[in-house]
Amino acid sequence: MEVDEEKPQIIAENPNESVIRERNAEIVSGGNVFYNPVQEFNRDLSIAVLNVYFRRLAKERSEKVLKKQRKKVKEEEQEQEKPTPVSENPPTYEAGTRYEDGLRILEALAATGLRSIRYAQEIAGVRQIVANDLSRQAVESINTNIRHNKVEELIEPSHSDAMTLMYLSTHPEKRFDAVDLDPYGCPNRFLDGAMQCLVDGGLLLVTATDMAVLAGNAPEACYVKYGSVPLRMKCCHEMALRILLHCIESHANRHGKYIEPLLSISADFYVRIFVRVYAGQAQCKLSMSKQSWIYQCTGCETFTLQPLGTIKPNPTAGNPQQLKYGIPTGPTVNSQCEHCGHKHHLGGPIWSAPIHNPEFVQDLLKTVQESSLQSLGTQRRIVGVLSMVQEELQDVPLYYTPDKLCCVLKLEIVPMLKFRSAILHAGYRVSYSHASKNSLKTDAPPAVLWDILRSWSKRHPVNPDRMIAGTPLEAILSKQSTADYEFDELHPEANPKSRKSALSRFQENPTPHWGPGTRATIMIGENKLPKSYRNQNKKQRHKASQQQAEEDQNDTPQTVTDDDDAEHMAKQPKLEATA
Secondary structure (H helix, E strand, O other): OOOOOOOOEEEEEEOOEEEEEEOOEEEEEEOOOOOOHHHHHHHHHHHHHHHHHHHHHHHHHHHHHHHHHHHHHHHHHHOOOOOOOOOOOOOOOOEOOEEEEEEEEEEOOOOOOHHHHHHHHHOEOEEEEEEEEOOHHHHHHHHHHHHHHOOOOOEEEEEOOHHHHHHOOOOOOOOEEEEEEOOOOOOHHHHHHHHHHEEEEEEEEEEEOOHHHHOOOOHHHHHHHHOOEOOOOOOHHHHHHHHHHHHHHHHHHOOOEEEEEEEEEEEOOEEEEEEEEEEOHHHHOOHHHHEEEEEEEOOOOOEEEEEOOEEEEOOOOOOOOOEEEEOOOOOOOOOOOOOOOOOEEEEEEEEOOOOOOHHHHHHHHHHHHHOHHHHOOOHHHHHHHHHHHHHOOOOOOOOEOHHHHHHHOOOOOOOHHHHHHHHHHOOOOEEEEOOEEEEEEEOOOHHHHHHHHHHHHHHOOOOHHHOOOOOHHHHHHOOOOOOOOOOOOOOOOOOOHHHHOOOOOOOOOOOOOOOOOOOOHHHHOOOOOOHHHHOOOHHHHHHHHHHHHHHHHHHOOOOOOOHHHHHHHHHHHHHHHHO
């Protein structure tokens, strides 16, 4: 949990102006500005992803050019002409330099322009970065900061509505290679425009900070915003990632496109998604099989996923790669839970396919450890998170937690390594999830997990008074354990490499600057305190002021000197009431 990251510097030069420094970028601000130091991890990770993405994109483009050149050479050889030499050396790129074949990036909601400036300084192979914001004051700040950091050649300020700008950039010559959406709250209204202004194979970077909605506190609001019903579960942070991926995929499918998740991260108070967007009607047909409904028991909270569609080889087709699409039969659960007899909640649909690309994550981790990105302020944390992502079971959606499973049965909590060892010794796979330090992601069916806990209950018996009829505890523990599970012998794979190496896997909640912050009202000319600060302890302050007023009134001496004054004081309340 220890985090030794380099802190961004905020240096006050005079009462009206300060300079915020994050790595090599400097943001000159007059008064207040919408800046959250906790999001440095978000910016650092985005820079690393864009660098790796461009290297892959440049390689793909060079392979296409090479393929055309070889085809041309072959044609020239057939025509007995002197063949053109083929160059197989890919070009090299440096950060801070403009390249005509480089990336064209859109930061749709740029605020001060800090992210765009860092992109210009730290991404190798940039053609143009469009830093857009709706606020005129924000665009003025962007212009000032661009000149201050001397990146005018790479960044173009834009004063426009983000959705309008994206819709006006749908022409093939105006499309972007990467679009970064980092709004305050829900990003759904920007997704349709982003899908239309991205090139084929372009990179979409999306942040969502409305975690209360995604985590199941307001399922009706989540359905309105994301088209999915969340369930309140211990794995709510991974479910938030999968709900957002489902929403992005549904927007892509409307335009004959589909997504490939490269990296999906749950960090701090937000989720961050990196996906490539491709065009292809045939591949869009696979989307139905990548989404699933989820059934959650109201008693023991066991969950079961049911895909919306099925895929299998078409036996009647001559081509074995041709697929047959079908609709599954269901539901996959009974009306009552097979483990405890309670009913189910129904949630979803959610993205149930893998949320990371293992090859991309491996390349990204290698880049962060070996390249110039070693000096990133949050490099240690990035390495820890990516190492955990590498260890995750990619084909297992969602996870359990030992504390919740033991809470259902009122058992002493099984130590994590003992629980993992028991699962591994039983012949199943298990891993952590980067979204929770107490996660248990496994392909073992729920029946095996409950059986392991029955075996554990023999060592640590439950109080007989808790065996109440009709409870999940009574229904599960009344059955006998079918096997003896090994808890004491530590399995070689029980303790993962990231944990052994004491990597910085989970960020400790820092007290200052924690949370998504408030909307940048200062950027639209409203110089007032955020609503959350104005309303803090409002009732207590009001009550205290009333008490103080009453005490002041009681302490004030009221002396009557003559009869006229006494008559006046007697009439005063009536006069006030009349007025």
